[in-house]
Amino acid sequence: MSANPSYSRLAGQLARTKVLVVGDLMLDCYYWGDVRRISPEAPVPVVKVNVNQKTFRLGGAGNVAANLSGLGCTAAVIGLIGQDAASIQLKDLLAGANIQDHCLVDASRPTTTKTRIMASKQQVVRVDEEDGSGIGAQSADRLRTAVEAVLPSVDALILSDYGKGMFDSIDFVQAIIQSCRKMSIPVFIDPKGRDWSRYAGATCVTPNTAELELAVGSEVKGESGFIPAASDIRRRLGLDWLLVTRGPKGMALFSEDASPVMIAARAREVFDVSGAGDTVIATLAACVAGGMRFPEAAGVANTAAGIVVGKLGTWAVRWSELADALLDEAEKKPASTLWKVADVQEASARLSRWRQAEQRIVFTNGCFDLLHPGHVSLLHQARQLGDRLIVGLNTDASIRRLKGEQRPILSGQDRAAILSALEDVDMVVFFDEDTPLNLIGQLKPDILVKGADYRAADVVGKSIVESYGGQVRLVDILQGHSTTAIANKLSGKGTQR
Missing domain, CATH: 3.40.1190.20 (Ribokinase)
Incomplete structure (x- = not known):
């Protein structure tokens, strides 16, 4: 273990x-x-x-x-x-x-x-x-x-x-x-x-x-x-x-x-x-x-x-x-431990407790590979929309399928550890599919959050969340920040001669 x-x-x-x-x-x-x-x-x-x-x-x-x-x-x-x-x-x-x-x-x-x-x-x-x-x-x-x-x-x-x-x-x-x-x-x-x-x-x-x-x-x-x-x-x-x-x-x-x-x-x-x-x-x-x-x-x-x-x-x-x-x-004392990381069964149990306390559940997702200011801004804005923030995190295998064999740069355990250290994040749940559709359907958050670079109609899980009265919210993104740009810079691909 x-x-x-x-x-x-x-x-x-x-x-x-x-x-x-x-x-x-x-x-x-x-x-x-x-x-x-x-x-x-x-x-x-x-x-x-x-x-x-x-x-x-x-x-x-x-x-x-x-x-x-x-x-x-x-x-x-x-x-x-x-x-x-x-x-x-x-x-x-x-x-x-x-x-x-x-x-x-x-x-x-x-x-x-x-x-x-x-x-x-x-x-x-x-x-x-x-x-x-x-x-x-x-x-x-x-x-x-x-x-x-x-x-x-x-x-x-x-x-x-x-x-x-x-x-x-x-x-x-x-x-x-x-x-x-x-x-x-x-x-x-x-x-x-x-x-x-x-x-x-x-x-x-x-x-x-x-x-x-x-x-x-x-x-x-x-x-x-x-x-x-x-x-x-x-x-x-x-x-x-x-x-x-x-x-x-x-x-x-x-x-x-x-x-x-x-x-x-x-x-x-x-x-x-x-x-x-x-x-x-x-x-x-x-x-x-x-x-x-x-x-x-x-x-x-x-x-x-x-x-x-x-x-x-x-x-x-x-x-x-x-x-x-x-x-x-x-x-x-979540910030001092990695107990924030949960599987779906455990996440459902925690959500039940939070809902009994009438807390509003917010969900967002992503790879979060090389955490940067854009990620931090999105997570902070998402957390302000409710009482608890759940982050759906792509597994390493899921990221390789989406972004190629050179990714992720950081392992899933490392990415989860960094996210868990953020005060705005209450729980991290891995998903292995290409999209978080099944995870959203199982957790049923009150609010689904994505960056404003998406159109609301294109957000994965929109129909599920709205079917039980939930909302989809788009939050501002910080321009000029991306993991790909950081990775290219580190590898020398983004330097000018």
Whole structure:
């Protein structure tokens, strides 16, 4: 994927991606009720629970898999469950979330269950049922065999370590990492505990600040302490990447580069941070597996985390809400990104949002090869006619057909980047045909703009736009400016001897 991914293209990539989650599975149980008095037996609140308000959700590695499924990926999960009623409930939830279930039963251990008593949107108490001791050699062998069987079909692997004993064995964790490295499968790890040596050689580890400090062995104070500590542990463990989530400070992504990539937190009302780490690692792994570069994938993961912390309890992100959030961010700071470049499907989604806000849509088109003052003037005049300006941009192949094999001078990616940097331009959409007729018919702009060197009757798309009440407007052009003249001058054809 290029550095300027479009939302619909990303959605398509995620839909073709399969990610395996190996880790500590949990069943999250919620009792919802109200507190109206204090118990006469002890100074504790009495929660009157509505028997119809008991809910179950996937927790731990199950929540990571649920996030992957919610993003449109194919998600598979491997972990240990008990032979009890909680395991049946957990397996039903996995099936309901369309997650491939490769769980193994260990009758000697209970299914890890966290029961939360909720009153007036507040957690009163949590009851944990678990066995946090290390797994035996036999269980480790069974798990490793199950992982080896699924690995050939996946694009990425996530180890979701919740400190319940599954990853206590360094040999077990290293065997999985080395198998993935041999198959060029990226490994993402959500860490726990002080000793991270078992994670050595992973593609990326995603701690929060407290987890990083635990592994470092001391409190990390200020940027002057944080950056060297994170950089050092990444180097010592041979990690390709280290992504540290920092709460209101956002995220910091470390690699071999001297300076980390700092990602600002999104300003959102926070209700509950539980499960946010699951969302981060799931989104990061899915995007990277889909072909996105790490810095861009981390940015998307940051946005996804901002969504789930605004909900009470453990929730998995959904692609529809993530796409909306990404669009909101892109519209707030379009000049600093290339998210302005969209395909037709994505353009239609953005237009729908703009029209709901009663914004007037303007469209113009061209090759825009070697942008010059004439282009800038036309685009500025077009933008003044409405609230949003869409530029239909000929592809390289389209330009070659129209202007010959020596054109375009600049590639489509370069032309789109230059147009995207202009404040007047809100969106750039490529079209591969010789004319933008089909694109105009799909986008249905309110105003179609061309230069005054055209006759209105000759403007391609005029009949379509006018058929639904739109207008065709001709704007002034600056004389003496053309890409052909510039190209001839550069090649020497326009010089006088």
